[in-house]
Amino acid sequence: MWSYRHQNFTxxxxxxxxxxxxxLIDLHNSEILIAVDxxxxxxISNFCTERDVRLTHIINTHHHWDHxxxxxxxxxxFNAQVIGAADDAHRIPAIDITVSEHTPPAIDGLNISVLELPGHTSGHVAYLIDDALFCGxxxxxxxxxxxxEGTPSQMWDSLNKLAKLDGKTKVYCAHEYTLPNLRFARTVDPDNDALDQRIHRDTQTRMDKKPTIPSTIAMEMATNPFLRPLDEKFRNHYTGQAKVENDGLTIFTDLRQRKDRH
Incomplete structure (x- = not known):
């Protein structure tokens, strides 16, 4: 287990x-403990037993069983309240509270925003709590x-929404896929110094048996090939390389198809 301290929660x-x-989101000076996915x-039960605490809430980003x-x-x-997207309520086990961008969950002491992000699934959401993004x-x-379940256009719009967040926002995603993703990134963005540095750093991190996550929005903007179509220099290079039109959605669609075959 690893722990990261934010202003009013860990x-x-x-x-x-x-x-x-x-x-697990552990709100300081309170009895609130939230499990994400x-x-x-x-x-989680072992954590609660060892620390003599009770789980109060569960928040789900989407319906897949491994979340x-x-x-x-x-x-x-624990009699914990289960929270999930209104659009996915019929597929989330034991759900109690439905949320959307307009109706975020109300948990005392936390400022939680919901971002609706279809693409991976039709009802996928993320939760932004201060500078922490739980994006499934x-x-x-x-x-x-x-x-x-979604379309390339939906996913591209969702990624654009995340790209507008503050660069310092911590990205708490739900899987350790970074090294395979970086190997693909190198094939489509070979002249990216920031990417080379990340490959070196994250490779060492995994050798040390530590997580590469959390990342940050700024790091993803600089090195994530699925956000790189927002960069004009990358678009111009990729257009010549892949012979596709020079717009973000077209390039993203081509990248996603290439990654699916990789």
Missing amino acids: VHQLPALKDNYIY PAEAVS TDGNKALKEK DVLFGAGCGRLF
């Missing part, structure tokens, strides 16, 4: 399954989620 990062991360219940499988057991054990499977370290 994020505990728990590895789960093969490459998932579960996050509980892939399973055991690690919701712990919902029922944790709700039964929309944005990864140097990557983005596959388009299982």
Whole structure:
């Protein structure tokens, strides 16, 4: 487990399954403890037992089982409230409270915004709490989620929404996919010094058995190939390389298709 302190809460990062991360948001000077995308219940239960604390809330970014499988057991054990997107309520186990961009969850002591981000799934959302973004499977370290239910246009719009966040925003995504994503990034963005530096740094990080996550929005803007179409220099280079039109959506679509085959 790794922990990251923010102004009025601490994020505990728990590895789960093969490459998932579960996050626990521990609000300072309160009894509030929130699980984000509980892939399973055991690690969270153990955390609570060891620290003699109770889980109060569960927030889900989307309905996939590796983000919701712990919902029922944790709700039964702790009577935690389960929160998820209104558009995905029929697919989220044990949901109690539905949210949207216009109706974010009300949890005392936390300023939570909901971002609706279709693409990976049709009802995917992210939660922005101060400078911490819990984005599920929309944005990864140097990557983005596959388009299982949405369209390239939807995902591109969702990524553009994230690109407008403050560059210092911490990106807490739900999987450790960074190194494979960086290997693909090198093939489409070979002259990027920031990318070379990240590859070196994150490779060493994984060799030290540490997570490459959280990243930041600024780091993703500089090195994530699925955000790089926002950069004119990258677009011009990629247009000549891949023989596609020089607009962000077209380039993103081509990149996503290439990554799916990679």
